[in-house]
Every structure is written in structure tokens, then in C-alpha cells.
Amino acid sequence: MSAASVRRVRTHGGSVRRWIGVGAALAVTAGTLVAAPVAAEPNSEAPAAGSLTGRTVFLDPGHQGSADGNRLTKQVPDGRGGTKDCQTTGATAVTGKKEHTINWDIAQLVKAGLESQGARVVMSRADDTGWGGCVDERAEAANRSKADVAVSLHADSTSVGADRGKSGFHMIVPSLPVPDATVASVQAGNGRKASEAMRDAFKRAGFKPANYAGVKDGIQTRSDIAAVNLTRVPAVFVEMGNLSNPEDAKNLSEAKGSSAYALAITNGIKSYLATAPAPAPVPLAPGEADPQVDGSELEDLAALAAVGPLIEELAGATSLEEAQALLLAQGADVSAQVLKAMLAVVYTLFGGKLPI
Ligand SMILES: [Zn+2]
Structure with missing residues (x-):
């Protein structure tokens, strides 16, 4: 763990930014837990420095x-010369x-994980109460964000009632070529690489590729997904x-399983970006130490077996001291960024039982 990456930050009182404030406050907690020197930076509102510093991720x-006031069946470009429903x-x-x-x-959990590693995260929608835009508008927002990678998160359904026979994850890739030459080349190259990196991260986390819908080793090829047909940055x-x-x-609905999915997705993005062209390094300010953060710890913690029980224990902690004791038991080599991300996960999903 790098001492320079642990920064003293202010908490935010407002309810709108409460979630971010929780993460920021916990960075300090994590730093003191592992007895790392904390750099005094009174105006440190900038993203955490880390292995994803300078990277942008679009999360959709x-x-x-709610679709109130909007027409789901409004026809929008499908990226293949035709149209499809807005949403x-x-x-x-x-x-x-x-x-x-x-x-x-x-997506909120993934955002926490990515931001803990220094990434800039742009969301396709602002909340889970209102409207979030048609599929073509979201693709355009991904393009405008100039993200290194755009990730759309969905969960499938195969029947109205329970279907015990069909299970597992898949990444949807576009059948090629796509008419737009830029989309075709980006999605055939880095888009495919990113999708395979995500598939591999899911498998490493113990998730099984889907056993239905013609999915081959966690990858399904389709022509009708506007989110990828219209996106000119690598799309997953x-x-x-x-x-x-x-x-x-059950796994996708509950905190423990959701955290495991979020860690797998965060790791999939991290492992793709590790192979993708890096942005030019930003020069350090005079006197600023190079963080040299090693992001590998998150990878090690990705398995549900490692993370799930700890998250459950942390969620059940009734005092900050109890949570600190649980974290200390994990060993002092766990990076502050990972602890911050994990605690942010716990607070987000469980509503924050600990005093902050
Ligand atoms: Zn969906």
C-alpha cells in the first residue's frame, strides 16, 4: 500500500453527496487502520490517485x-440503418x-471500486427514480465522455415464472461489420478485447457462463443492441x-452477491485497461510523491469466498471499533483503496450502520 495514496479528505454533509462522503471518510479510516502516514491535504477533493488515474469509464x-412522461416505443436509430424502441x-x-x-x-458499487483506484466515472443516468434516456442518447453520452471503456449492465430474463434450467452470465458483442466504420473497427478490436476481459473476470470470480441462448464461453453475438452498434468507444x-x-x-438481489458481481466487473474493467493504451502521464506537482499504487490487491479479493463473508461481518458490525477489528484481522497488507471500496459497498447496500 502506498502512503501517498491515502489522503485526508473532508466529509460531505449533504444528502445528495452522502454516498461519496462515506467513501471519502472511510479512506481516512482505512489509512489509520493500517497505520499509514496520512498526507495532510486540506483541499483534497480530487479523485484518489491509483492505478486507474487518468482513465475514464462510462457506466450504463x-x-x-420510471418512464413517466416518456414514450418507450419512440423509434430511435438502431445503428444498423433501421430503428428500434427508445427503451x-x-x-x-x-x-x-x-x-x-x-x-x-x-453500478454504484462498481463506481466506488473504480473511483477508489483513481478512475473518472461517467454515469448514463443520474438516479434510479426517474428517466435515463433512450438507448441512442446513452450511446451518444458514452461517445461524448471519451471513455476508455463503456460498460452497460443488465440482467436477463427467460420466463415469467422461475426457470431453474437456464442460468449464468454473458457478454453481448455485435455481429460485424457494423455500418459505421469507426464503431466497426473499435468494437472488433478493443471492444471485443474488453468484453473478453470482462468474461474472464467473471469466470475468475466463480461465475458460470450462460448455458442458454447460444452463448459460447460467456459470449453471445447479436445485431440488435444499439448500445454497442452506436458506441465509438470500446463497449462491453x-x-x-x-x-x-x-x-x-438471489445473488443479484442481495448485498453479498451484488458485491461479488461488482468486484468482478471492477476487475474486468481494470484488467482490460491494464492492456489498453494508457493516457499520457500527468506531471507531478512540485513536492508531490508518486503514488505508485499497486492495484493487484483488488484482484486477489475478487473471489466471492474471500469478500462475501467479510462484507456480511462488516454489515453486522455495530461500532466503528468492531469494524476496525474485523478489517485488522484481514492483515495489514490490504490496500487502503480496497478497504475504502469494500466499506463503501457495505455502507451503500446496508444503509450505513456505523457512526460516521
Ligand atoms: Zn436489461
Whole structure:
């Protein structure tokens, strides 16, 4: 762990930024837990320095909280010379949880993980209560963000009732060529590489590729996904699991499983970006130490077996001291960024039981 990466930051009082404030406050907590020197930086509102510093990730939690005042069937460009519906409402899990909320919750966790590593994260929608834009508008927002990678999060559905036979994740890649030459070359190259990196991260985390819909080793080829047909930055379209399948639905609906998915997605993005062309380094300010953050710890913690029980224990902690003791038991070599991300996950999903 790098001492320079742990910064003293102010917490934010407002409810709008409460979630961010939780993460920032916990960075300090994590730093003191592992007895690292904390750099005094009174105005440190900038993203954390880390292995993803200088990288931008566009995150698109599929669907929206509400379509009130908008017409889902409005026809928009499909990226193949035709049109398709602006949006759909998304699926509902057999647990009763809506797909748009599952996508939103996991996207928030991924955002925490990426920001803890220094990435800039641009979201396709601002909340899980209102409208989030048509598929073509979201693709255009991804293009405008100039992200290194755009990731759309979805969960599939195969029947109205329970479907015990079909389960697992898949990444949807576009059938090629796509008419737009830039889209075709980006998605055939880095888009495919990013999708395979995501598939591999899911497998490393213990998730199984889908056993249905012609999915081959976690990859499905389709022509009708506007999010990739219209996106000129490398795009990954994730179907995390099948919400009709009771086991997938349970994992995607609950905190422990959601955290494991979020860590797998964060790791998939990290491992793709590790192979993608890096931006030019930003010169250090005079006297500023090079953080030299090693991001490998997050990878090591990705397995559900390692993270799940700890998150459950942390969620059950009734005092800050208890949480600190649990974290200390994990060993002093766990990076502050990872602790921050994990605690942000716990607070986000469990509503923040600890005093902050
Ligand atoms: Zn969906």
C-alpha cells in the first residue's frame, strides 16, 4: 500500500453527496487502520490517485427508474440503418427486485471500486427514480465522455415464472461489420478485447457462463443492441445473470452477491485497461510523491469466498471499533483503496450502520 495514496479528505454533509462522503471518510479510516502516514491535504477533493488515474469509464445501468412522461416505443436509430424502441422497462427478478434497480445498485458499487483506484466515472443516468434516456442518447453520452471503456449492465430474463434450467452470465458483442466504420473497427478490436476481459473476470470470480441462448464461453453475438452498434468507444454489454433463475436472482438481489458481481466487473474493467493504451502521464506537482499504487490487491479479493463473508461481518458490525477489528484481522497488507471500496459497498447496500 502506498502512503501517498491515502489522503485526508473532508466529509460531505449533504444528502445528495452522502454516498461519496462515506467513501471519502472511510479512506481516512482505512489509512489509520493500517497505520499509514496520512498526507495532510486540506483541499483534497480530487479523485484518489491509483492505478486507474487518468482513465475514464462510462457506466450504463440498463433501463430507468420510471418512464413517466416518456414514450418507450419512440423509434430511435438502431445503428444498423433501421430503428428500434427508445427503451424498455427491463426485467423483474423472481425475488421481486426490478432489473433497473439491480443494474443501478451494482453500478454504484462498481463506481466506488473504480473511483477508489483513481478512475473518472461517467454515469448514463443520474438516479434510479426517474428517466435515463433512450438507448441512442446513452450511446451518444458514452461517445461524448471519451471513455476508455463503456460498460452497460443488465440482467436477463427467460420466463415469467422461475426457470431453474437456464442460468449464468454473458457478454453481448455485435455481429460485424457494423455500418459505421469507426464503431466497426473499435468494437472488433478493443471492444471485443474488453468484453473478453470482462468474461474472464467473471469466470475468475466463480461465475458460470450462460448455458442458454447460444452463448459460447460467456459470449453471445447479436445485431440488435444499439448500445454497442452506436458506441465509438470500446463497449462491453454485460448480462450479469438470469433473473428468472432462482439462484442467479438471489445473488443479484442481495448485498453479498451484488458485491461479488461488482468486484468482478471492477476487475474486468481494470484488467482490460491494464492492456489498453494508457493516457499520457500527468506531471507531478512540485513536492508531490508518486503514488505508485499497486492495484493487484483488488484482484486477489475478487473471489466471492474471500469478500462475501467479510462484507456480511462488516454489515453486522455495530461500532466503528468492531469494524476496525474485523478489517485488522484481514492483515495489514490490504490496500487502503480496497478497504475504502469494500466499506463503501457495505455502507451503500446496508444503509450505513456505523457512526460516521
Ligand atoms: Zn436489461
